[in-house]
Amino acid sequence: MDNAIKLEGLVRDFGGTRAVDGVSLQVPSGQVLGLLGPNGAGKTTVVRMLATLLVPTAGTARVGGFDVAREAARVREIIGLTGQYASVDEKLTGRENLILIGRLLGLKRRDARARADALLEDFDLRDAGQRPAQTYSGGMRRRLDLAASLVGRPRILFLDEPSTGLDPRARRDLWERVRQLQAEGTTVLLTTQYLEEADALADSIVVLDQGRVIAAGTAAELKARVGARSLHVTVIDPAAAARALEVVSRVSGQTVQADGEHLSVPAPDPALVPAVLRALDAAGIDVAEMGLRGASLDDVFLSLTGHGAPAGNAAEDAA
Amino acid sequence: MKALQQTLALAWRSLVQVRRNPWELGDYSIQPILFLVLFLYVFGGAIAGSPDNYLAFVLPGVIVMNMLFVTVYVGHGLNTDLTRGVFDRFRALPIPRWAPLAGRILADVVKQLLCIMLLLAVGWLLGFRLATSALHLLAMVLLVLSFAVAFSWVMVLVGVIARDPEHVQLFGFTALFPVTFVSSAFVPVETMPGWMQGFVQANPVSLLADAARGLMNADGPSLEPALWSLAWALGIALVFAPLSVYMLNRRLARG
Numbered sequence: 361m362d363n364a365i366k367l368e369g370l371v372r373d374f375g376g377t378r379a380v381d382g383v384s385l386q387v388p389s390g391q392v393l394g395l396l397g398p399n400g401a402g403k404t405t406v407v408r409m410l411a412t413l414l415v416p417t418a419g420t421a422r423v424g425g426f427d428v429a430r431e432a433a434r435v436r437e438i439i440g441l442t443g444q445y446a447s448v449d450e451k452l453t454g455r456e457n458l459i460l461i462g463r464l465l466g467l468k469r470r471d472a473r474a475r476a477d478a479l480l481e482d483f484d485l486r487d488a489g490q491r492p493a494q495t496y497s498g499g500m501r502r503r504l505d506l507a508a509s510l511v512g513r514p515r516i517l518f519l520d521e522p523s524t525g526l527d528p529r530a531r532r533d534l535w536e537r538v539r540q541l542q543a544e545g546t547t548v549l550l551t552t553q554y555l556e557e558a559d560a561l562a563d564s565i566v567v568l569d570q571g572r573v574i575a576a577g578t579a580a581e582l583k584a585r586v587g588a589r590s591l592h593v594t595v596i597d598p599a600a601a602a603r604a605l606e607v608v609s610r611v612s613g614q615t616v617q618a619d620g621e622h623l624s625v626p627a628p629d630p631a632l633v634p635a636v637l638r639a640l641d642a643a644g645i646d647v648a649e650m651g652l653r654g655a656s657l658d659d660v661f662l663s664l665t666g667h668g669a670p671a672g673n674a675a676e677d678a679a
Numbered sequence: 680m681k682a683l684q685q686t687l688a689l690a691w692r693s694l695v696q697v698r699r700n701p702w703e704l705g706d707y708s709i710q711p712i713l714f715l716v717l718f719l720y721v722f723g724g725a726i727a728g729s730p731d732n733y734l735a736f737v738l739p740g741v742i743v744m745n746m747l748f749v750t751v752y753v754g755h756g757l758n759t760d761l762t763r764g765v766f767d768r769f770r771a772l773p774i775p776r777w778a779p780l781a782g783r784i785l786a787d788v789v790k791q792l793l794c795i796m797l798l799l800a801v802g803w804l805l806g807f808r809l810a811t812s813a814l815h816l817l818a819m820v821l822l823v824l825s826f827a828v829a830f831s832w833v834m835v836l837v838g839v840i841a842r843d844p845e846h847v848q849l850f851g852f853t854a855l856f857p858v859t860f861v862s863s864a865f866v867p868v869e870t871m872p873g874w875m876q877g878f879v880q881a882n883p884v885s886l887l888a889d890a891a892r893g894l895m896n897a898d899g900p901s902l903e904p905a906l907w908s909l910a911w912a913l914g915i916a917l918v919f920a921p922l923s924v925y926m927l928n929r930r931l932a933r934g
Contacts, residue, residue: 374933411771414932436773447764451696463688464772466681492699508768 364389364516364547365410369419372405379405381571382419387564389515392538392548394562396555396661402571403551404444407520410549411441424516440509443520443551447505450494454485454504457493461511479507483537499530506537517541519550523557535560555661567664574664582660591627591636594649604645611639627652685774689782693756694789703752707790711745711798718865719805726866731806735898738802739819739891740864743884745794746827747859751851753787753831754838758847761839761930770931784831791827795820810897819894822905826887829912832919839926864888883911 365387372380380402387393395403408414410423412432420427426434448457455476462472480489483503488496493504502522509517519538523531538561542548552558558565559579567575567582575582591612595604598621608623609616612632616625627633630652640647697703718737723730760766760779769779799807799816809816834851841847861875862884868876879885887908893901 408767413767413770433773436771439771441768441771444764447768449692449696449760449765450763451699452692456692456695460688460692461768461772463691464685464769464774464778466684494699512772 362389363387363422364391365393365421365423365549367406367410367419367421370406370409370416370421371418372402372409372414373417379571380409380416383568383571383573384419385566385573385576387547387549389547390542390545391563392542392550392561394558394565395549395551395568396553396558396565397551397568398553400570401568403568404520405571406568407441407443407518407549407551411439411518412436437512438515440512440514440517441520442502442505442509442522443518444524448493448501448508451492453490453492454496454500454507455480455489457504457508458511461508465512475511479510483507498525499527499533502526502530502534503537506534510541514546516547517549519548521551521553523552523554531557567661569664575660583654585660589627589630589652589654590624591632592649592651592653593623593636593640593647595621595623595640596646596648597621600645603643604640607639607643607645608636611636621648682775682778685778686781686785689769689779690785690789693783693786696756697790703755706752707749707794708797710748711741711794712801714744715741715798715801715805722865734802734805734807735810735896736867736892737865738798738807739895740888742795742798742823743864743888743891744859745798746791746823747830747855747884748852749791749794750787750827750830750834751837751848751855752790752834753783754834754836754841754847754851755844756783757835757838758841759844762843780835784828787831788824788828791824792820795823809895811894815894815897815901818905819891822890822894822908823887826883826908826912829916829919832916832923835923836919836926839923839930858882859884862888883908883915886911 363386365385367386368384370380370383371378383402383406385393395406397403405414409416410421410428412428412435415429420429422428423435424438426438428435448454449460452460458476458479459472462475463469467475477486477489480486483506485500485503485507488500493501496504506519506522522538523534526534535557538548538550542561548561550557550561562579564576564578565582566573575585577585591608593604593608595601601618601621601623605616605618605623608625612625612627614625616623625632633650633652637647637650697707715738718741719730719733723733723737727733727736757766757780760769766779770776834847837851837854838847841850862879862882864884868879868885871879886904889899890901890905890908893899893904
């Protein structure tokens with residue numbers, strides 16, 4: 361599989377500070393890469409270099425086989441960019457914005473109009489198309505942003521924090537569209553602070569912190585690095601928590617963490633679940649909730665960076 | 680050919696924007712008329728004995744003043760694009776690097792032309808009659824437009840440096856008011872204190888207003904002030920175009 365995006369030792373300095381410090385990564389054609397990291401990790405700077413908006417201080421980046429510094433004009437022909445820093449004109453209507461981009465991409469007036477109308481239809485903006493973009497809701501705005509970056513049918517798409525500020529419904533809608541683009545063969549690089557988002561959309565994830573790659577792999581691989589599953593038990597009666605702790609630690613033979621009526625214990629063997637349940641039942645302790653959990657991406661982030669995840673939006677795998 | 684289409688598309692976009700910006704639209708229509716009428720009827724009697732006598736003197740002055748004020752929107756629009764991220768979207772598209780600026784300045788020329796025509800029409804309604812020829816009038820329009828294009832670069836610089844669009848307007852108008860009023864645009868130089876006359880006579884606004892007056896009224900020299908205005912325009916462009924582009928690139932490289 362060829363790489364649509366390939367970075368080698370990419371560096372970017374601003375004055376005396378190094379915002380991006382030797383980032384290497386690759387994205388195979390047609391795949392979605394999630395660039396995950398807290399604010400100030402250097403995600404946006406990486407995207408801006410890939411989109412030819414910033415020249416790298418050192419290292420190389422190739423997008424669609426073209427060098428972003430020396431062949432910037434070729435790169436611009438095959439990319440789409442959406443994000444906090446690439447926006448639409450608020451004074452123009454949605455339709456006018458799309459027509460403008462079409463004209464800038466060299467489409468004939470008639471073709472630019474047809475493309476704009478097709479995209480408005482696709483993105484549920486047909487009725488809003490005649491209104492100035494400044495009247496749009498956050499979700500509509502983001503859909504128009506995305507539509508604007510798709511006018512030229514880019515092979516490679518950069519989405520810089522696409523769901524920041526969106527409500528859950530608008531976010532799910534955006535995810536659906538990204539999946540659809542991926543199904544059509546578009547290579548996508550998206551940055552996000554939401555661990556859940558990277559997990560939901562990306563084929564592979566690169567974790568960035570202070571300008572460096574601190575981990576890379578699939579969501580499952582990253583979770584596996586953090587460690588095994590754990591068993592979580594919640595008892596109904598808080599007064600029974602102390603007895604439950606004693607039972608669970610006897611059955612599992614491990615140190616149990618307790619927090620009020622919630623208990624958790626490492627569970628390398630799933631057979632621990634029925635064993636604990638039987639023992640609690642025999643002791644006459646009623647269980648409100650019980651389950652195995654894989655490590656969340658939040659756990660991954662915490663263990664990799666040592667300073668916790670920026671947004672508490674972890675995906676939890678119930679086992 | 681493609682670059683031309685792209686520049687025209689960007690100019691079209693700047694013009695369409697005006698529709699949804701009532702303040703900007705007002706600055707191109709109501710404001711120049713207001714200035715002309717106010718100056719004419721409030722100051723006309725004091726300065727020229729009567730508003731009718733003042734009209735031929737003040738109309739070219741108002742045309743020049745309005746031209747300068749309209750250029751502020753070049754900086755205002757550019758700054759809006761920079762702060763809102765529209766400029767970055769353009770830069771990520773396969774268009775020439777100069778196209779967004781060229782589109783903006785081209786749109787400015789169109790706006791300027793419409794304003795001049797509006798002022799000439801209102802002037803005509805108020806009783807102004809051209810004392811020279813259509814060719815002279817055309818020369819006046821071209822002279823004012825050339826100066827506008829050159830002066831746009833000053834506003835490009837303001838647009839690049841300013842933090843937000845509001846500061847462009849604040850800074851632009853604050854700088855323009857003294858330059859416009861300490862000139863011969865509205866009042867004959869001879870009536871001003873001696874120490875001020877030297878500055879007024881060298882002020883490009885005076886030179887441009889004198890040239891426009893000469894070309895419309897045939898009551899004074901027009902060639903000499905016209906040449907001096909062009910020299911000023913050239914000088915301004917030579918200094919501010921490279922400086923603006925340099926500062927723009929610096930701002931863009933900041934991330």
